[in-house]
Amino acid sequence: xxxxxxxxxxxxxxxxxxxxxxxxxxxxxxxxxxxxxxxxxxxxxxxxxxxxxxxxxxxxxxxxxxxxxxxxxxxxxxxxxxxxxxxxxxxxxxxxxxxxxxxxxxxxxxxxxxxxxxxxxxxxxxxxxxxxxxxxxxxxxxxxxxxxxxxxxxxxxxxxxxxxxxxxxxxxxxxxxxxxxxxxxxxxxxxx
Amino acid sequence: xxxxxxxxxxxxxxxxxxxxxxxxxxxxxxxxxxxxxxxxxxxxxxxxxxxxxxxxxxxxxxxxxxxxxxxxxxxxxxxxxxxxxxxxxxxxxxxxxxxxxxxxxxxxxxxxxxxxxxxxxxxxxxxxxxxxxxxxxxxxxxxxxxxxxxxxxxxxxxxxxxxxxxxxxxxxxxxxxxxxxxxxxxxxxxxxxxxxxxxxxxxxxxxxxxxxxxxxxxxxxxxxxxxxxxxxxxxxxxxxxxxxxxxxxxxxxxxxxxxxxxxxxxxxxxxxxxxxxxxxxxxxxxxxxxxxxxxxxxxxxxxxxxxxxxxxxxxxxxxxxxxxxxxxxxxxxxxxxxxxxxxxxxxxxxxxxxxxxxxxxxxxxxxxxxxxxxxxxxxxxxxxxxxxxxxxxxxxxxxxxxxxxxxxxxxxxxxxxxxxxxxxxxx
Numbered sequence: 001x002x003x004x005x006x007x008x009x010x011x012x013x014x015x016x017x018x019x020x021x022x023x024x025x026x027x028x029x030x031x032x033x034x035x036x037x038x039x040x041x042x043x044x045x046x047x048x049x050x051x052x053x054x055x056x057x058x059x060x061x062x063x064x065x066x067x068x069x070x071x072x073x074x075x076x077x078x079x080x081x082x083x084x085x086x087x088x089x090x091x092x093x094x095x096x097x098x099x100x101x102x103x104x105x106x107x108x109x110x111x112x113x114x115x116x117x118x119x120x121x122x123x124x125x126x127x128x129x130x131x132x133x134x135x136x137x138x139x140x141x142x143x144x145x146x147x148x149x150x151x152x153x154x155x156x157x158x159x160x161x162x163x164x165x166x167x168x169x170x171x172x173x174x175x176x177x178x179x180x181x182x183x184x185x186x187x188x189x190x191x192x
Numbered sequence: 193x194x195x196x197x198x199x200x201x202x203x204x205x206x207x208x209x210x211x212x213x214x215x216x217x218x219x220x221x222x223x224x225x226x227x228x229x230x231x232x233x234x235x236x237x238x239x240x241x242x243x244x245x246x247x248x249x250x251x252x253x254x255x256x257x258x259x260x261x262x263x264x265x266x267x268x269x270x271x272x273x274x275x276x277x278x279x280x281x282x283x284x285x286x287x288x289x290x291x292x293x294x295x296x297x298x299x300x301x302x303x304x305x306x307x308x309x310x311x312x313x314x315x316x317x318x319x320x321x322x323x324x325x326x327x328x329x330x331x332x333x334x335x336x337x338x339x340x341x342x343x344x345x346x347x348x349x350x351x352x353x354x355x356x357x358x359x360x361x362x363x364x365x366x367x368x369x370x371x372x373x374x375x376x377x378x379x380x381x382x383x384x385x386x387x388x389x390x391x392x393x394x395x396x397x398x399x400x401x402x403x404x405x406x407x408x409x410x411x412x413x414x415x416x417x418x419x420x421x422x423x424x425x426x427x428x429x430x431x432x433x434x435x436x437x438x439x440x441x442x443x444x445x446x447x448x449x450x451x452x453x454x455x456x457x458x459x460x461x462x463x464x465x466x467x468x469x470x471x472x473x474x475x476x477x478x479x480x481x482x483x484x485x486x487x488x489x490x491x492x493x494x495x496x497x498x499x500x501x502x503x504x505x506x507x508x509x510x511x512x513x514x515x516x517x518x519x520x521x522x523x524x525x526x527x528x529x530x531x532x533x534x535x536x537x538x539x540x541x542x543x544x545x546x547x548x549x550x551x552x553x554x555x556x557x558x559x560x561x562x563x564x565x566x567x568x569x570x571x572x573x574x575x576x577x578x579x580x581x582x583x584x585x586x587x588x589x590x591x592x593x594x595x596x597x598x599x600x601x602x603x604x605x606x607x608x609x610x611x612x613x614x615x616x617x618x619x
Contacts, residue, residue, distance in 0.1 A: 040381065130535075131521045136410055163409050164431075
């Protein structure tokens with residue numbers, strides 16, 4: 001508390017309450033509107049929204065998970081063609097893959113084993129709760145959990161790329177557990 | 193000791209004690225009544241416009257009760273001096289007059305501060321700016337008044353950076369904005385179809401570091417505000433996040449993944465050398481430099497839960513900060529090193545911003561929202577800006593005074609804003 005006093009009322013200023021009429025502090029100006037000259041518009045890349053296109057509701061359009069069109073012989077089960085089929089969901093602040101997603105992981109691993117040139121991209125996501133940089137790390141952990149399991153099943157390391165988007169690209173927007181649960185996920189995306 | 197200032201000190205002290213008792217749910221309308229009463233006098237339209245900006249600045253600081261200009265006496269001034277007789281019995285302790293005059297192609301402001309209790313003028317300052325920079329003049333005047341009365345420099349003539357998100361023709365756009373500290377004059381300095389986050393100012397105020405997903409991975413970029421040049425750090429091809437400038441501006445702490453584990457690294461901006469700082473199993477991220485640059489505070493889940501740790505630059509071991517709860521993350525340190533602001537989970541299941549004073553181990557919750565995050569200190573260490581999500585899901589920026597008395601939504605022209613970063617003082 002004593003420290004707070006001395007900081008708020010430096011003795012010099014306490015004593016120096018004299019009239020300072022006419023003392024003119026004319027601040028030097030910065031060069032005009034420095035930041036105005038530095039606008040950057042990143043190029044729109046037609047591929048930029050691949051896998052992360054948003055519909056009018058702000059939901060991610062995940063049309064790229066259509067495994068049956070990827071390779072009918074490999075993982076072309078009917079279930080594999082659905083959005084849910086290749087997305088793995090997690091508990092709050094957890095990076096543990098639940099047993100019910102074992103089949104999904106097996107399917108992804110089998111696809112890679114049957115297609116030596118095949119590539120997967122794992123995109124880790126979190127819900128909006130918690131801080132953004134930490135969630136970036138959490139999403140990465142989730143993607144790595146899935147990657148480790150796929151590699152254990154015989155896929156090659158170079159076949160699996162992974163990235164975390166943290167909480168930046170929610171599948172669904174809103175604020176309740178039902179929505180958060182849909183956002184805590186790893187999307188398995190087959191790449192050509 | 194001047195009685196007014198003694199009162200001000202006592203007031204501040206009582207506010208601080210109040211903060212310790214966690215009396216934080218005070219709206220600005222109620223909170224200001226305890227501040228130092230001050231009235232701003234204006235006559236012409238430009239003076240009124242200017243005084244409005246000055247008054248809003250002072251009110252936001254949490255130190256002042258800015259009275260309605262209408263309460264000023266009819267004949268407030270006389271022959272260049274305060275008409276002292278007319279002020280007898282006035283509620284205010286301070287009166288301010290502002291005279292705006294067009295100088296030689298420049299706007300000129302003469303601001304004067306009168307101590308009504310002591311019965312004398314205590315500050316007279318002439319400021320000038322280009323004709324279109326009336327607001328900037330007002331912020332500079334507010335800075336001078338704040339410092340004269342409280343002894344603490346104002347941080348009104350500063351800027352903020354933040355991220356905004358919009359949907360245009362069905363496509364999402366992320367923008368990095370730079371605006372005045374009161375939210376006016378926003379300029380998008382970067383527009384991207386992919387997410388942006390974590391902007392931080394270099395200590396010289398000349399550049400911003402931030403995370404961009406433009407390469408489809410999170411990567412730290414450094415962008416010069418003057419010439420718009422930008423580069424990826426520590427180099428292209430690797431993911432990096434959570435940048436934090438060292439106080440001397442020569443190094444950047446950031447998070448990168450090695451062997452499947454996120455660790456904190458320190459990147460030397462002049463030599464480009466990269467050194468690893470943490471070696472723990474588990475996530476290490478969100479580094480924040482201590483004020484003197486001798487150590488870092490960061491988030492780690494090595495204990496199983498995300499908690500804040502402190503580690504000196506030469507230390508091999510990190511020490512967990514003595515903070516309660518299972519979720520304490522995203523620390524920032526005030527420039528004087530006195531406070532640490534961070535995010536903690538709340539009993540209601542939300543997230544709030546809190547202050548920690550390392551010297552006393554004092555903990556002062558500042559906010560308790562559903563999703564309050566990303567605190568950033570004003571360069572004077574007495575105000576904070578942070579991101580909040582309203583009940584209907586709107587993302588807004590909030591300003592809070594260090595004592596928790598003032599908590600106010602920053603008025604911005606656009607919605608869905610987040611990740612605020614307060615600039616250093618202008619040079």
